[in-house]
Amino acid sequence: MAERKPTITDVARTAGVSKGLVSFALNDKPGVSPETRKRILEVAGDLGWRPSLSARSLSTSTSYALGLVIRRKPEVISADPFFPAFIAGVESVLAEEGRALVLSVVPDAAAELRSYRTLAGDSRVDGVFLTDLRSNDARFGLLAELRLPAVALGRPDPAVPFPSVQLDDTHGIAQAVAHLADLGHSRIAHVAGDPHMMHGGRRRSSFNEAMREAGLEPGLIVETDFSAACGADATRMLLEKRRPPTAIVYANDPMAIAGLGVAQQRGLRVPADLSITGFDGTDISGYVFPALTTITSDPVEWGRVAARTLLRLIAEGTAESVELPPAALLVRASTGPPPSDRGTVAAHS
Amino acid sequence: MAERKPTITDVARTAGVSKGLVSFALNDKPGVSPETRKRILEVAGDLGWRPSLSARSLSTSTSYALGLVIRRKPEVISADPFFPAFIAGVESVLAEEGRALVLSVVPDAAAELRSYRTLAGDSRVDGVFLTDLRSNDARFGLLAELRLPAVALGRPDPAVPFPSVQLDDTHGIAQAVAHLADLGHSRIAHVAGDPHMMHGGRRRSSFNEAMREAGLEPGLIVETDFSAACGADATRMLLEKRRPPTAIVYANDPMAIAGLGVAQQRGLRVPADLSITGFDGTDISGYVFPALTTITSDPVEWGRVAARTLLRLIAEGTAESVELPPAALLVRASTGPPPSDRGTVAAHS
DNA sequence: CCCGGCTACTAAACCGGTATAGCGTGACCT
DNA sequence: AGGTCACGCTATACCGGTTTAGTAGCCGGG
Missing domain, CATH: 3.40.50.2300 (Response regulator)
Structure with a gap:
């Protein structure tokens, strides 16, 4: 059964032409009469010929x-x-x-x-x-x-x-900040990604800009390597501040989920005590509790x-x-109004 | 600067030998005197020669x-x-x-x-x-x-x-069930994977066996496609039973995390009201709250x-x-003794 | 009627390796 | 001394395509 794969020479011989012409016919090159082209393609089909990738790679130096x-x-x-x-x-x-x-x-x-x-x-x-x-x-x-x-x-x-x-992930971050500001948050922190990566840096600067546009003072920014471990550390650090943020914007979902875990571990209710947003709209983010407000891309x-x-x-x-x-904001359950202590808002309005 | 890549022919010419011999020398074939081999390899090194993958693929019909x-x-x-x-x-x-x-x-x-x-x-x-x-x-x-x-x-x-x-993931599942049984659980359910996949099926049957060995009656098993969505559905279904399980063994971490979310959403405390184990030991599983008891592979x-x-x-x-x-059980915080209603345990002991 | 040019095609070189057949040389054996 | 053999090496075919140069045949124009 399983014979040797037919080569271009087999096709040429069967069709009664030279192998060069078969190559022309296959690649839609000019210089082949319509009837001959048709015949060659038929023969190739009958024989089940598929051009050899390695041979083609060698002569064209492309790898497909x-x-x-x-x-x-x-x-x-x-x-x-x-x-x-x-x-x-x-x-x-x-x-x-x-x-x-x-x-x-x-x-x-x-x-x-x-x-x-x-x-x-x-x-x-x-x-x-x-x-x-x-x-x-x-x-x-x-x-x-x-x-x-x-x-x-x-x-x-x-x-x-x-x-x-x-x-444009800028837009998503801006929406997230605006959403939080609308809810009444003023102390919003950002757990950013790796600043050496451009998207990490960009999300960070659009966060800054969005804060400015919302009329808030620049929030705290923590740099990470995008890993869940770093996200957890950053969250702990933020929550230990004398005046911890009431909302945290994370640069990706795994860090947000880790942050959620840290918050819950410390007895904070999300979103009552702390609002959280993720980034990426991963499958799992919709299934944690509370479902993560996140920024979805495709x-x-x-x-x-x-x-x-x-x-x-x-x-x-x-x-x-x-x-x-x-990227667009997908509001779910992890964001809500800040806890009632509004001292800071008043002080800056 | 960026000249054409040297070919085996260039190496042969420079070393003053035939290209066949270069091929022999390169591939450690016999029939090359040690001095010549050394010289050829030197020349090849100097020229920065690297054999062409496509040429080699063509003549050996392997792709590396x-x-x-x-x-x-x-x-x-x-x-x-x-x-x-x-x-x-x-x-x-x-x-x-x-x-x-x-x-x-x-x-x-x-x-x-x-x-x-x-x-x-x-x-x-x-x-x-x-x-x-x-x-x-x-x-x-x-x-x-x-x-x-x-x-x-x-x-x-x-x-x-x-x-x-x-x-051997059997061992991990068995450990998880034994761990839960030790804690006093008797109504243990399994959110299994796709039964058509062999590892899904195997985890399932080792769950059954472990239950038997622990002297418990066969637990409820729900089949899923390993997705978080299915894990959430399965959990909801189990918790709506008249006598819901006090512990759930999930066939992977995403489903366990989704299950955790569902439980928390219904106001259950984990592990006080429900114990949960995952499978895979993913990075994120250590950062949810409570940290997931899971079965780690590498x-x-x-x-x-x-x-x-x-x-x-x-x-x-x-x-x-x-x-x-x-696979070994990694006990973290999502498993604990069952809630005090121990009727079922007594009935079966 | 002859030449130029176009079309459809063939033959052969080429890509850069591997593998095989063959060849000259020196050592060994008898 | 002549025959055999192993060794080290060269020449060349080969893998299966692409591409170029060349050719036969036909048509039209002058």
Whole structure:
């Protein structure tokens, strides 16, 4: 039964033409008469011929695969809700295109650069996604040197020479702060992400700006590495202040859930004593008690759009950046009016 | 600067030998004198030569990559704590071997089979990991037909012709039930996973067995798809019983966290009114309130061992199955003595 | 009638490795 | 001294595509 896979030579012989012509017919190149083209494609279909990826890769030096390098320590990786969903979105596009995704998970910056080098050096991929943008990112130069097409996720510096797929998370943070201010909160803190990551930094600065717009004095900001452990620590620290915040805006859901745990452990009721907002709208965030008010994005769609953008960049040498619908606030049960001590509000109004 | 990559021909010319000999030297084949081998390797190093993966793939028809196909609906994928950590473990091994991981995320069974076919047909991978084993799994036959080496994750039927990397989760479940029985619980329920997945089914049957061993009558079992939503529904259902359970053993952490949320929403105190155990030992489970008593496995190590096993299977044509250290109970704060109504215990002792 | 140019196609080089057959040299054996 | 064999190496076919140069045949124009 399971014979050797037919090659282009088999197709050529069966169709009575040269193998070059088969190649032309397959790739819609001109110079093949309509009838011959039809016949070749028929024969190819009958024989069940599928061009060999490795042979094609060798002669065209393309791999028909895209790369995603994720830099996360193994301890933290499970907590990150973004990547699995993002990858699912990417795959939904790649599957129809007959392309594959090569994934690399690395623990640190050095390994990350090495990984890009290997991916490019081995021509394993035709292009890569760039996640967790950092300011002064060493990858920008490297990718340019390697001539590897790349699409950035998130809003890069204008100077960055890659198209990007962005989602305005500023808007979500602003909504969250406005929502809390409307409820009457004035001491609002922010448990921010890694300031070296651009989205961490951006959420932070939009928090500041939103506070200013709400007419509140700049809130306390704690920097973290986005992990639940850090989120818990940050929360403890905030709650031990002499005048603790009445609301905390977290930069992602796992930290918010950890913060919720800390608050409850200390006997605080959420939202009666403390309001909490998350970020990402992960599945689980709707099932904790109280259900988390969070800022939802759509990482699956993000993946789809990023994949399409990268494919276009590879095919046409250029691609437009895309702006996704902004992250929106999803009000659930973890936010409410602050406890009745309103001294601070009065003092500043 | 950035010249064309050197090829084996450049190395041969520079070293003054034929390119066949360079190939021999590189691959530690016999028939090369020690001095010549040394010289060739030196020249290769000086030139910065790296063999072309595609050329090598073409002539050896191997791809130096492994495949992982994950079947999850996009909505659920983020909630699964296993894969990211598992992948991190796999990567830590592959990175040192110069191999890559090709990832495929598919929504349903048909796409899953198609994905394996494509991966094999395109020789994209040299072998695959088999996750979420199901009874009468259509993949077993397919992989045999495709002659694709595979390593199964979890304990397959003895009939399954692949080596496997297993972790005895039976032990963890048994410990959890014993722990709860020791505390005095007698009405213990189990929120199980998908019964069509082998690990779902196995956790379920070991729950039954542990109950029997503890001298308790078989507890209520609810089947789910492992999602937080299902976990919440199942919990609601159990708590609405006329005699609700005093403890619930969940088949994974997200469901346990969702269950915790439901319980708290109904005004139950955990663990005073209801004890809860999870499964997986995810990062976040330690930060909810109360911290989740859970059964810990080590998915990162699992990934490492699975990768090594698959590589050995590919290289040597055969590999031993591996048994990982059993999952162990990690007692935290979500389990405690049952509420004082002990009628049922007395009735059965 | 001859030439130019277009169309449809073939032949062969090429991508960069691996694998095999063959060849010259020196050591060993009888 | 001649034959055999192992060793170290070269030349070349091969993997399965793409791509380029070249050619046969046909048509139209002058």
